[in-house]
Each structure stands twice: as structure tokens, then as C-alpha cells.
Amino acid sequence: xxxxxxxxxxxxRARREGDFGWHVGTxxxxxxxxxxxxxxxxxxxxxxxxxxxxVVHGDQPTQVALxxxxxxxxxxxxxxxxxxxxxxxxxxxxxxxxxxxxxxxATASGRTTLAELERRVRAAEDATMGVxxxxxxxxxxxLLRRVACGLRDIDLTGTGGPPVELPMAAVRS
Amino acid sequence: xxxxxxxxxxxxRARREGDFGWHVGTxxxxxxxxxxxxxxxxxxxxxxxxxxxxVVHGDQPTQVALxxxxxxxxxxxxxxxxxxxxxxxxxxxxxxxxxxxxxxxATASGRTTLAELERRVRAAEDATMGVxxxxxxxxxxxLLRRVACGLRDIDLTGTGGPPVELPMAAVRS
DNA sequence: GACATATGATCTGCCAGACAACACATATCG
DNA sequence: CGATATGTGTTGTCTGGCAGATCATATGTC
Numbered sequence: 464x465x466x467x468x469x470x471x472x473x474x475x476r477a478r479r480e481g482d483f484g485w486h487v488g489t490x491x492x493x494x495x496x497x498x499x500x501x502x503x504x505x506x507x508x509x510x511x512x513x514x515x516x517x518v519v520h521g522d523q524p525t526q527v528a529l530x531x532x533x534x535x536x537x538x539x540x541x542x543x544x545x546x547x548x549x550x551x552x553x554x555x556x557x558x559x560x561x562x563x564x565x566x567x568x569a570t571a572s573g574r575t576t577l578a579e580l581e582r583r584v585r586a587a588e589d590a591t592m593g594v595x596x597x598x599x600x601x602x603x604x605x606l607l608r609r610v611a612c613g614l615r616d617i618d619l620t621g622t623g624g625p626p627v628e629l630p631m632a633a634v635r636s
Numbered sequence: 637x638x639x640x641x642x643x644x645x646x647x648x649r650a651r652r653e654g655d656f657g658w659h660v661g662t663x664x665x666x667x668x669x670x671x672x673x674x675x676x677x678x679x680x681x682x683x684x685x686x687x688x689x690x691v692v693h694g695d696q697p698t699q700v701a702l703x704x705x706x707x708x709x710x711x712x713x714x715x716x717x718x719x720x721x722x723x724x725x726x727x728x729x730x731x732x733x734x735x736x737x738x739x740x741x742a743t744a745s746g747r748t749t750l751a752e753l754e755r756r757v758r759a760a761e762d763a764t765m766g767v768x769x770x771x772x773x774x775x776x777x778x779l780l781r782r783v784a785c786g787l788r789d790i791d792l793t794g795t796g797g798p799p800v801e802l803p804m805a806a807v808r809s
Numbered sequence: 810g811a812c813a814t815a816t817g818a819t820c821t822g823c824c825a826g827a828c829a830a831c832a833c834a835t836a837t838c839g
Numbered sequence: 840c841g842a843t844a845t846g847t848g849t850t851g852t853c854t855g856g857c858a859g860a861t862c863a864t865a866t867g868t869c
Contacts, residue, residue: 613767
């Protein structure tokens with residue numbers, strides 16, 4: 464039951480270079496939709512999955528760091544972790560070095576759950592990039608990784624911190 | 637594919653292939669932030685800008701088509717266009733072929749405004765991709781364009797779900 | 810033509826999430 | 840010690856997504 468390629472009559476013939484924002488947005492929307500299907504059982508869907516992923520693989524020391532890293536509001540992070548704790552995926556521990564901070568660590572259940580989800584998410588990613596050849600997907604992954612990492616090195620704004628000016632002053636007129 | 641430490645910034649040391657979602661999300665967040673600064677005067681910010689862009693350059697016949705194309709809810713599109721009309725950027729016309737539909741067309745002011753904004757948005761895009769060499773940016777633009785266009789023509793939502801017209805999910809993240 | 814169904818636009822109501830402001834505990838620095 | 844900054848949680852507000860209803864019109868079927 465393949466969709467008729469002509470149903471979306473706008474097609475891509477008119478797609479211009481100027482649609483960069485639309486391209487990124489469309490990719491993210493499709494990615495979110497595909498991943499949401501896979502991680503439907505995780506509290507807060509893809510958000511919860513991403514938090515769990517960073518908790519297991521990342522090294523974000525605090526909840527704020529976690530929130531800033533993922534672009535989530537820190538007040539939302541509270542409820543998000545609450546629900547992950549309730550689902551027995553993560554635990555809140557006292558940070559040994561800073562009694563203000565909670566260290567969020569994954570439970571055994573969280574780790575096994577994540578491992579399974581990662582497999583499926585990876586498959587969903589490849590499906591999302593289905594039009595590209597495998598080696599092209601790797602190129603895209605690599606470029607996105609470099610851009611994202613570069614952005615994090617320069618711009619450490621999170622939602623919540625004092626607004627850090629992006630190096631865009633030259634952009635304005 | 638081990639994490640390639642060729643980008644020797646410390647903060648990226650832990651970046652893995654599995655962070656594809658984080659990479660795309662980070663890119664979109666940075667892009668949105670940069671563009672928002674540039675298009676701050678347009679009603680509804682980057683949303684309004686994108687609508688104006690499609691109205692001028694695209695060929696979306698109706699408001700629903702516009703909304704589906706941009707991943708915006710159709711009920712929001714009503715208010716969005718209301719404000720664009722009030723700002724004298726676009727007009728609502730009766731569609732000559734379908735008296736239910738409104739054709740959204742750009743005013744002269746909308747066209748000149750968009751032309752100026754496009755320049756700045758393009759600059760903001762390049763700033764966002766600042767870590768990449770110019771030719772790499774073109775590669776990234778091309779790959780994103782192909783993925784996005786491919787997703788629009790054949791929507792495959794990962795786990796073999798039924799083909800959907802355009803399942804837009806929450807993007808904000 | 811009569812009828813049923815589908816589509817485009819709008820409005821209403823509900824809810825999740827972003828955001829700011831505040832409170833509290835604790836860390837850090839002078 | 841005092842001032843300031845940071846981590847977390849709580850509250851309230853506001854925007855936007857989303858479902859559902861409504862109305863006008865188009866399309867397909869008999």
C-alpha cells in the first residue's frame with residue numbers, strides 16, 4: 464500500500480537551498496514520530512528515553528546539566544526524573560561531592576531496557592534516513608555530530624541559565 | 637564505529653553514534669535560536685517566517701496544506717495567518733477553484749520583507765554550521781534536503797506502520 | 810437532482826510543556 | 840563570617856498541540 468508519490472503534489476521539485484530550516488524540522492519531526500512509536504512505554508516518550516540514554520552513557524553530573532544538555536527545562540526535568548524513578552529505570556542518589564546535587568543513576572532494569580530500546584531506535588533512525596545509501600547515512604551522522612558538538616562547545620546556553628549571546632552579532636543586518 | 641576523537645574538544649569526548657537524536661535536536665535548537673533573533677519582528681517568529689517563506693516561494697494551495705507542510709497544527713495556522721495579515725505581510729484570497737479554501741498570497745511588503753530576512757537567515761544558518769567547512773556545509777544541506785524530501789514523498793514511520801499522509805508529531809524539544 | 814460523504818476553515822476546550830519567580834539548602838569565595 | 844552563586848523543587852502563567860464540533864462547500868453515487 465505504497466502512497467501515491469503524486470498525492471503530495473508539491474513534491475520536491477521546488478525545494479530550494481533556502482529551505483534548510485524546513486529540512487531540519489522535517490527530519491526532526493519524522494525522527495520524533497518514529498522514535499515515539501518505539502519508546503511509547505517509557506515515561507514521557509522520547510524525552511524520557513533521551514534522559515535515560517544520557518544517564519547511562521553520558522556523564523552529566525547534575526539534573527540541571529542533564530536538562531541543559533538535552534534542551535529541556537529544568538522544572539520539567541524534576542517531573543521527568545520523578546516518573547523515571549517510579550518506572551524503576553533510574554535512581555536519585557545524593558552526590559558524594561555536593562550535597563545540593565542529586566546524581567541520577569540507572570537501575571539494572573533501566574540499563575537492560577535502554578539496551579533493547581537503543582536497538583529499535585537505531586532501526587528507526589535508519590528507516591528515517593531510508594532514502595540515503597548506508598555510507599551517506601554515516602556521512603550525515605558524522606556531519607550532524609560535528610555541528611552539534613561544535614555548537615555545544617561554543618554555545619553552552621541551556622534553558623534556564625543566563626542568556627549567553629550566540630556569536631550571531633554579525634548576522635543582524 | 638568508535639567515537640572519533642578527531643574533534644578534540646573535551647566536551648565531545650563522550651559523543652557516540654547513538655546520539656543521533658541529540659545531534660539533530662541540538663542542531664534544530666541552535667538553528668531556532670539563531671533564526672529567532674533574526675526574525676524577531678515577524679509575528680510568531682520563526683514560525684511566521686517559515687509560513688511567509690512558503691507562501692512566497694512554495695505552492696501550497698490551502699491553509700491545511702501549509703500547516704501540514706510545516707508541521708504546524710491547522711488550528712494554529714488560523715491565528716498565525718491572522719497575525720501575518722495584520723502585519724501586512726500576506727493576504728487571504730478566495731480560491732478561484734474552491735470556495736471553501738483561502739489562497740494565502742504575499743503582499744508586496746511581505747515579499748520585500750522576506751527577501752531581506754532570507755539574507756540574514758542564510759547568514760544565521762552558516763553561523764550555526766560554523767564548525768564545518770563551506771563545502772561540508774553544502775554536503776550537509778544536500779543530504780538533509782534529500783532526506784526531508786524523501787520523507788515527504790514516501791513516509792515510512794520506522795516499524796512498518798501503515799503509511800500515513802503526514803503524521804506530524806510534537807517537535808518542540 | 811437527491812443524497813451521503815469528504816474537505817477547508819474556524820472556534821472551543823483541555824492538557825502538556827516552556828518559562829519566570831520564588832523558596833530552600835548548600836557550596837564557594839572574599 | 841557574610842555575600843553570592845548553584846542545585847533542586849514548587850507554584851503560577853502562558854503558549855502551542857490536539858481532539859472535537861460547526862459550517863460552508865465540493866465530490867461522488869444513485
